[in-house]
Amino acid sequence: MKLLKTLLTLCILTSAAKAQFVSNSKRVADVYFQNKEYYAAAEYYKKALQLSPDSAGFVIPYGFENKLKQDSPKKDDYEYCVFQLAESLRLYKNFTDAEKWYALAKDFVSPKYILSNFWYAETLRANQKYTEAIAAFNLFLSKYKVNDSYAVKAKSEIASCQFALYDLRYPRLFKLTKLQNNINDKGSNYTPALKGGNFYFTSSRPVSTTGKKEVLTDANNDKVTRKETPFINAVYEVSGNPLAQNISIKKVPVNTRDRESAAPAFHPNGKIMYITSWTANGDKKIYQLKSGGTGSDWSETKELGSEVNVKGFNSMQPFVTKDGRYLIFSSNRPGGLGKYDLWYCSVRADGSVGQAINMGGDINTPEDEQAPYFNYLTNRLLFSSNGRVGMGGFDFFESQGDFSNWSEPRNLGYPFNSSKDDLYFTPSLNSEDEGYISSDRESLCCLEVFHVKKEYLNIRGTVFDCNTLQPLSNATVVVTDSLSEIKVTTDESGRYNLRISSNRKIKVTAEKEKYFSKVIHFGYEQLAKKDTLFSPDICLIPFEMDKPIVLKDILYEFDKATLTEDSKVKLDYLYTIMVDNPKIEIELSAHTDSKGVEIYNLDLSNRRAKSCVDYLVSKGIAAERMTSKGYGETMPIAANEFPNGKDNPEGRALNRRTEFKVTKK
Numbered sequence: 001m002k003l004l005k006t007l008l009t010l011c012i013l014t015s016a017a018k019a020q021f022v023s024n025s026k027r028v029a030d031v032y033f034q035n036k037e038y039y040a041a042a043e044y045y046k047k048a049l050q051l052s053p054d055s056a057g058f059v060i061p062y063g064f065e066n067k068l069k070q071d072s073p074k075k076d077d078y079e080y081c082v083f084q085l086a087e088s089l090r091l092y093k094n095f096t097d098a099e100k101w102y103a104l105a106k107d108f109v110s111p112k113y114i115l116s117n118f119w120y121a122e123t124l125r126a127n128q129k130y131t132e133a134i135a136a137f138n139l140f141l142s143k144y145k146v147n148d149s150y151a152v153k154a155k156s157e158i159a160s161c162q163f164a165l166y167d168l169r170y171p172r173l174f175k176l177t178k179l180q181n182n183i184n185d186k187g188s189n190y191t192p193a194l195k196g197g198n199f200y201f202t203s204s205r206p207v208s209t210t211g212k213k214e215v216l217t218d219a220n221n222d223k224v225t226r227k228e229t230p231f232i233n234a235v236y237e238v239s240g241n242p243l244a245q246n247i248s249i250k251k252v253p254v255n256t257r258d259r260e261s262a263a264p265a266f267h268p269n270g271k272i273m274y275i276t277s278w279t280a281n282g283d284k285k286i287y288q289l290k291s292g293g294t295g296s297d298w299s300e301t302k303e304l305g306s307e308v309n310v311k312g313f314n315s316m317q318p319f320v321t322k323d324g325r326y327l328i329f330s331s332n333r334p335g336g337l338g339k340y341d342l343w344y345c346s347v348r349a350d351g352s353v354g355q356a357i358n359m360g361g362d363i364n365t366p367e368d369e370q371a372p373y374f375n376y377l378t379n380r381l382l383f384s385s386n387g388r389v390g391m392g393g394f395d396f397f398e399s400q401g402d403f404s405n406w407s408e409p410r411n412l413g414y415p416f417n418s419s420k421d422d423l424y425f426t427p428s429l430n431s432e433d434e435g436y437i438s439s440d441r442e443s444l445c446c447l448e449v450f451h452v453k454k455e456y457l458n459i460r461g462t463v464f465d466c467n468t469l470q471p472l473s474n475a476t477v478v479v480t481d482s483l484s485e486i487k488v489t490t491d492e493s494g495r496y497n498l499r500i501s502s503n504r505k506i507k508v509t510a511e512k513e514k515y516f517s518k519v520i521h522f523g524y525e526q527l528a529k530k531d532t533l534f535s536p537d538i539c540l541i542p543f544e545m546d547k548p549i550v551l552k553d554i555l556y557e558f559d560k561a562t563l564t565e566d567s568k569v570k571l572d573y574l575y576t577i578m579v580d581n582p583k584i585e586i587e588l589s590a591h592t593d594s595k596g597v598e599i600y601n602l603d604l605s606n607r608r609a610k611s612c613v614d615y616l617v618s619k620g621i622a623a624e625r626m627t628s629k630g631y632g633e634t635m636p637i638a639a640n641e642f643p644n645g646k647d648n649p650e651g652r653a654l655n656r657r658t659e660f661k662v663t664k665k
Contacts, residue, residue: 024048026081031217031224033088042088048081058089058097065104079108083116090119093420093445099123117143118150121157125392128419130161130168137161149366159389167391167414170524173455173503174416178442181247183238183449187231190438190447191263191317191371191424192242196270199242199436200252201449202262204231233260235275242436243451254289254298261287261301263424265318265327272351274318274327277301284314286329288351307345307355310334317424319372320347326403327353328372338366342383344403362406363399370394371423375432381406384423392419396437410483416452423447456499457527463494463510466539471495475512475540481505503527508538509580515540519580541577546661548589554612554658561607563615571615574660578621585625585664588612593652594633594640605630612658627663 029044042058051061086101102120105113121136137154144151183189187204194200235252254261259277266273271291278284286308287301308329309315315331328344333356336343341364346354363369367387371394374381379402384394388409395417397409411417418441427435434453440446463475471494479486481502488498500506504524511517518538543549551574554567563571578584590608592601609628617623633640638651 026077027222028224029081029084029088031222033084034219035217036091038088038092042085042092042094045081045085045088049078049085058085058094058101060100060104079105079110079113083108083113086116086119090123093440095123095126095420096444099127114144115150118154121154125157125161125164126419128164128168130165130419134158134161156387156389157392160392163389163411164391164414164419170504171415172413173457173501174412175453175455176415176437176439177451179242179449179451181242181245182249183242183247188233188446189449192426192436192438192449193264193266194426194429195266197240197429199238199240200264201236201238202233202264203236204233207232207234233262235261235264242449252298254301259301263317265320267320267347267351268322268324273298274304274320275301276316276318283309283312284316285309286315286318290351304353307353308343314340315343317371319374321374321376323376325376326374328359328374329356330368330370330372331356337361337364338368338387340368340370342369342372359403360406362401363409368394371425373425373427375427378432380432382425383409384421385409386421391417391422393421394423396422396425421447425452454501456501457503458497458499459508460497461495461538463490463496463512463538463540465515466541469539472512472515472540475510475515477538478509478511480507480509510538510540512540514544515542516577516584517580543662545665546663548659548661551658551660556608556611559604561604561611563611568615571612572619575616575619575621578616578625581665583665584662585627586660587627587629587663588616588660589629589631589658591631591635591655591657591659592633593655594636595652598633602630602632602634605632608658 025044025048029041029048032038032041032044046058049064051064082101083105086098086105089095089098089101099120102116102123105116106120108116117136117140121133121140124130124133124136137158141151141154144154178184183201185203185205187206189201189203189205191202192199235254236249237252238247238249240247252264254275259279259282261275261277263276264273265275273289273291275287275289276284277287286304288304289298289301291298303309304315308327308331310331310333313331313333315329315333317330319328320326321328324347326344327347328342330340331343332340333343336358337360342359343356344359345356348354358364363381363383365385365387367385369383369385369387371384372381373383379400381399381401383397385397386394388395388397388411390397390411391414396412398412399409400407416422416437418439420440422437422439422441424438425435434451437450437452438447439450440448442448459479461477463472463477464470465472471490471492473490473492473494475490475494477488477490477496477498479498479500481500481504483502484500486498486500488496490496504527506522506527508520508522509517518540520538551570553570555564556562556567557564574588578586588609590605590612592605594601606628607630609630613623613626613628616626633655636651636655637657638654639648640652640655642648
C-alpha cells in the first residue's frame with residue numbers, strides 16, 4: 001500500500017476494567033507490529049523515541065545518535081525502539097528510511113541486534129548502493145558465527161550485488177515506462193492481465209468505509225483499536241488501451257463478501273476466472289468464478305479443493321495457460337522445496353483441476369518463487385524469484401521446458417529487473433515483445449504497473465568475394481549471442497538484414513561453400529549506443545582443397561629460419577582463418593630459389609615451415625591441425641634464370657615463398 005501519513009486514523013482507548021487497552025507508545029507500537037500493521041507501528045516507535053511529531057517522515061533528528069550513546073536508564077528502551085522502527089520501515093518496504101535506522105542499530109553491542117548488520121546491508125542493496133552493500137554483508141559474515149539461512153543468504157546477496165554492478169554497466173534491450181494514468185493510484189497496483197481487449201489489475205486503492213472500529217491484540221493480550229483501513233485489495237477493469245491518458249476504471253463485480261481479492265486469471269474460453277482471495281485473519285486461497293456469457297456477470301466464488309488449497313497454508317497467484325491445459329500457482333503448501341514454490345495442475349473442460357504437482361528443483365529454490373507466466377507455443381516460463389542471484393528482491397527469470405524438464409532459469413537483467421521487487425508479467429495481445437509488469441522500483445513502498453517493450457538491434461551488411469569484390473548471393477550469415485543463434489541468407493546483391501534482442505557480446509559469422517568462413521566480434525561498447533549495426537565489409541576468401549595459397553610478405557632473417565617481426569604480423573592473417581574455421585586442417589610449406597646446395601635448401605625450407613607452425617601454436621592453434629613441410633627448390637613457380645643464363649631476381653623472389661593448403665575441412 002501507499003502508506004501516507006493519513007493512512008490510518010489511530011485511536012487509543014483508555015484503560016477498562018476487563019480489557020488491557022494500552023496507552024504507552026512502545027506497547028502500542030508492539031501491538032501494531034505483531035499484527036503486521038507496520039506503518040502504524042513505525043509511527044508509534046517514533047513517538048516512543050520522543051521524536052518531534054512534526055519532524056519530516058522518519059528522518060533521524062540532529063544529535064539523536066549522541067543521545068543513544070549516553071548511558072541512561074532508557075538506553076535499552078531506546079535501542080529496542082530504534083531496531084523495531086527500522087524493522088517496521090523495512091517490512092513495509094520503506095528501505096530509504098530503514099537504512100538510516102539500521103545504520104544506528106548495527107552498532108548496538110547487544111547480541112539480540114546482530115541481524116541489524118544483515119538488514120542494513122539488505123537496505124543498502126535495495127537502495128542500489130551495491131558496493132557498500134557488499135562491504136556490509138562481508139562485515140556481517142565476519143561477526144555472525146552461526147551457519148544458518150542468514151549466513152547463506154548473505155553470501156547469495158554478495159553474488160547478487162556483484163551481478164547487479166555488472167548488469168547496471170551493460171543494460172539489456174528493454175524500455176520500461178510507468179503508466180502515467182490513474183491505474184497507478186493510491187495503494188498497490190499489480191497483477192496486470194488482458195482479456196478480450198480489456199485490461200485487468202489488482203489495486204488496494206482506498207474504498208469507502210463506514211469507519212468501524214477494529215480491535216488488535218498481541219501475545220500479551222494488550223489491545224489497541226483503529227478505524228478499519230480503507231485500503232482494500234480488489235480487481236479492477238479498464239476498457240480499451242491501458243496506456244491512454246484518460247481511461248475509465250471500474251471495479252469488477254466479484255462477490256467475495258468480506259474477503260479481499262487479487263490476481264485474476266482467465267480461462268481461454270473467457271467464461272471462467274480464477275482469483276486469489278483472503279480475509280484479514282485467513283489464509284490465501286484460489287477461487288473459481290464462472291460467467292453466464294458476457295464475461296462481467298461473475299458467479300459466487302467457489303473455493304478450489306484440496307488439489308490446490310491446503311488448510312493452514314497459502315495458495316495464490318493463479319495463471320491459466322492459453323491452451324487451457326494447466327493452472328500454475330504459487331504456494332507454501334507441504335511437499336515444496338522452499339517457502340513459496342510454483343505448482344501446476346491439469347485443468348478440465350469445466351474448470352475443475354487435477355492434483356497439484358511441484359514444478360521441481362530446476363525452478364524452485366529454498367526461498368520464494370511467485371507470479372508465473374507460461375507461453376505454450378514457445379514453452380517459455382517467466383516467473384519471479386528472490387532465491388537466485390539477481391538485481392535484488394524479486395527478479396524475473398525465464399526458463400524453457402514442458403513441465404517435465406526445464407532449462408536453467410536465466411535472469412532477465414537490468415532494466416527488466418531492479419533492486420526491488422519485480423513481478424507479474426503479462427504480454428500484450430499481439431506479441432511477447434511488449435507487455436506489462438508490476439514493480440516498486442520508483443515507489444517508496446508499493447507496486448506499480450509498468451509497460452515494458454523489448455527493443456532490437458538491426459544488423460545489415462553485404463558479403464562479397466575478397467579477390468573479385470563481387471557480391472556473394474546465398475551466403476549464410478549467423479548471428480550468435482550468449483543465448484541464441486539467428487541465421488539468414490544473402491540476397492542476389494549479397495545483402496543481409498536481421499535483428500537481435502541482445503546488445504551484449506555478439507558474433508557475426510559469414511559462410512559459403514568453397515570459401516573460408518569469416519567471423520566478426522562486437523562488444524557492448526560498440527553496440528550500446530546504436531540501433532543499427534552496419535557491417536558492409538565482410539569479404540570471404542575462396543579456396544580449393546589441396547590448392548596452395550601464397551602467404552604474402554612472409555620473410556626470414558638472411559639464410560635463417562627465424563621469422564621477422566613484420567612477418568609474424570603477416571602470419572596473423574592465417575591465424576585468423578584458423579580461428580574462424582576451427583574444423584580445417586592445413587599443410588604449411590616453405591620454398592626456396594635455386595641458389596645454394598639443393599640439400600641445404602631443403603633443410604632450410606623445412607626449418608622455415610616449422611617456424612611458421614611453431615608461431616601459430618604459440619598463438620593457440622592446436623598442433624594436430626597443422627603439418628609443416630619444406631620443398632626447397634623443387635617446386636618453382638617462376639624461372640630462376642632467363643633462357644640466356646642470366647639471373648632472374650623477380651623469378652627468384654616469387655620462388656622464395658610460404659604457402660598453405662587445406663587438407664581437411
